[in-house]
Amino acid sequence: MDIEIFPHRLLNADTTEKLLNDLEDVEGIKRMVVHGQRLPPAEEGNPDRRFITIKGEKIDLQVKVGRILLEITDEECIDQVKDICEDHLPFGYNIHVGTFIRKQKTVTDDIKYGEEVDEIPDEMFGLTDQNAQLSDRATIIKKDD
Numbered sequence: 001m002d003i004e005i006f007p008h009r010l011l012n013a014d015t016t017e018k019l020l021n022d023l024e025d026v027e028g029i030k031r032m033v034v035h036g037q038r039l040p041p042a043e044e045g046n047p048d049r050r051f052i053t054i055k056g057e058k059i060d061l062q063v064k065v066g067r068i069l070l071e072i073t074d075e076e077c078i079d080q081v082k083d084i085c086e087d088h089l090p091f092g093y094n095i096h097v098g099t100f101i102r103k104q105k106t107v108t109d110d111i112k113y114g115e116e117v118d119e120i121p122d123e124m125f126g127l128t129d130q131n132a133q134l135s136d137r138a139t140i141i142k143k144d145d
Contacts, residue, residue: 002100003070003078005085008092010036011065017052019068019088024055026084028077029070033101036063069100 011019016034023029039049039062051058070081078095085093 001072001075002098003072003081004094004096004098004100005068005070005081005089006094006096007066007068007089008094013048013050013052013061015088016061016065017054019084020052020054022084022088023068023070023081026077026080028073028080030073031071031101033069034061034063034065034067035069036066038063071101 020032020034023032039046042049048061048064050061052061053059072078072081075097078097082095085095
């Protein structure tokens with residue numbers, strides 16, 4: 001099951017960093033995907049195009065976050081997600097339940113990656129635009145067990 005957090009405003013880098021770090025502590029979240037408008041290269045001086053730290057790992061924030069997609073294990077964690085959103089998104093947000101992240105490989109993946117498609121872990125699919133290079137667009141941070 002997936003949920004979508006749809007803030008009523010685009011998020012700046014600081015808000016994104018704080019929100020993602022708090023969401024990372026929720027036990028029932030398997031995967032998170034940030035979605036939004038692509039930011040210009042860092043050389044152009046956009047203040048939101050910077051590295052953010054999630055769970056001690058630096059990540060290049062390449063988008064102005066407009067949606068956050070979460071793959072969750074059960075509905076019980078939705079209340080925790082709402083509490084975190086209340087803390088970080090005082091301007092409002094919507095939460096939608098549905099299917100937002102692909103769970104399996106598609107024909108497009110087969111065409112793009114060819115024989116290498118079998119070498120890509122299943123958890124990487126659905127995390128990024130199919131037209132983008134997977135290594136350039138997705139960062140995996142492993143949860144502690």
